[in-house]
Amino acid sequence: MIAVQLRYSFRVYPSAGQRSALARAFGCARVVFNDALRLREEARAAGLPFVTSAELSKRLTAAKKAPERVWLGEVSAVVLQQSLRDLDTAYKNYFDALKGKRPRMGAPRLKSKRDNRQSIRFTPNAAWRITPGGKLRLPKIGDLKVKWSRSLPSTPTTVTVVKDAAGRYFASFVVETNACEVLPQTTPELGIDLGLGHFAVLSDGTKVDSPRFLRRAEKRLKKAQRDLSRKQKGSNNRGKARVKVARAHARVADARREFHHRLSTRLIRENQAIAVEDLCVKGLARTRLAKSVHDAGWSAFVSMLEYKAARYGRTLIKIGRFEPTSQVCSVCGVKDGPKPLNVREWTCGACGALLDRDVNAAVNVAKAAGLAVPACGARVRRAPVPAPRSEAGIHPKRPTRLLWEQAGIPGI
Numbered sequence: 001m002i003a004v005q006l007r008y009s010f011r012v013y014p015s016a017g018q019r020s021a022l023a024r025a026f027g028c029a030r031v032v033f034n035d036a037l038r039l040r041e042e043a044r045a046a047g048l049p050f051v052t053s054a055e056l057s058k059r060l061t062a063a064k065k066a067p068e069r070v071w072l073g074e075v076s077a078v079v080l081q082q083s084l085r086d087l088d089t090a091y092k093n094y095f096d097a098l099k100g101k102r103p104r105m106g107a108p109r110l111k112s113k114r115d116n117r118q119s120i121r122f123t124p125n126a127a128w129r130i131t132p133g134g135k136l137r138l139p140k141i142g143d144l145k146v147k148w149s150r151s152l153p154s155t156p157t158t159v160t161v162v163k164d165a166a167g168r169y170f171a172s173f174v175v176e177t178n179a180c181e182v183l184p185q186t187t188p189e190l191g192i193d194l195g196l197g198h199f200a201v202l203s204d205g206t207k208v209d210s211p212r213f214l215r216r217a218e219k220r221l222k223k224a225q226r227d228l229s230r231k232q233k234g235s236n237n238r239g240k241a242r243v244k245v246a247r248a249h250a251r252v253a254d255a256r257r258e259f260h261h262r263l264s265t266r267l268i269r270e271n272q273a274i275a276v277e278d279l280c281v282k283g284l285a286r287t288r289l290a291k292s293v294h295d296a297g298w299s300a301f302v303s304m305l306e307y308k309a310a311r312y313g314r315t316l317i318k319i320g321r322f323e324p325t326s327q328v329c330s331v332c333g334v335k336d337g338p339k340p341l342n343v344r345e346w347t348c349g350a351c352g353a354l355l356d357r358d359v360n361a362a363v364n365v366a367k368a369a370g371l372a373v374p375a376c377g378a379r380v381r382r383a384p385v386p387a388p389r390s391e392a393g394i395h396p397k398r399p400t401r402l403l404w405e406q407a408g409i410p411g412i
């Protein structure tokens, strides 16, 4: 049985005193992260070996005794240790990217008080807990009021407290569950490609666009940004406009996550196996610039497909880019060369199939993964279909009432 880690997030409402304790903890975690980052970068500049995690821990213990860092003792030691862990993860990701194992990314950089997202993490060592009264008890911070919008399937191991750009606080729990919720077998298999001008194109010919509630949130964000740019620097109104932009940003992020959850749930439920392109490989050979715009969203979506597949007994196959998918006919397999981007459909010179560029790519992805998709899939041309009503149908007046980072599969 596979153990699957799920994340459940809930809004928390700290009191004024708790907010300042949290601010102190965010600040200390940031200082520890930055001190360690500087240490490693100085060592690198001086041509010295990479400073190990053990060495960083030792330095942290010593730093707490130094007069100029003595205030580090005011926050949970676990929070500070976890901050060092975060730095290790940032370095690991960066090194993996250099080796081509992940999409390209920058070196770890210093954290700032002005960063949009502040967070601290408590592991079991920190002896945090949920009180009988349903509050979240954090060491050196207190009992926080939580809005439990759904129940946890088992006892969480780790909690991360996040403050987002809009000034909201969330507790994000990691819960281990067994992958025992395997769905009954089904037959369809599916290939998915990132469409140009669509969020995703499926090998059955469906083109999925972002739902209306997401587009509306994006539109609102653009308007808020325009309003902000018109305000005078340093003015009171500019401050207000900036908060509005941050709120609009948070809403777009929420709406996008909600959309990814709904779509990934639907696809996992309806298909036994799903193939997608592995962006890590694809990122290296990227030529289609237009696609890079939604890469970030795409990888969040793919990781949802991944854990839901593990949890519900489906198969997700990530394929490396074998050859440019637009060059190969998905019906007869003949490779007839590259086509300029403005060519949206063409007729295969070898077999006469009418091919839609995006659908052809999705079928090729499925075939490269060894899936059995109907060969005629690429030939079927359908009008673009937005996410079905059940996916997009949130009450228009309440686009922001979304469950934050909902991790489970609702309605299964």
Ligand SMILES: [Zn+2]
Binding pocket: 329, 330, 331, 332, 333, 334, 348, 349, 350, 351, 352, 353
């Ligand atoms: Zn052909």
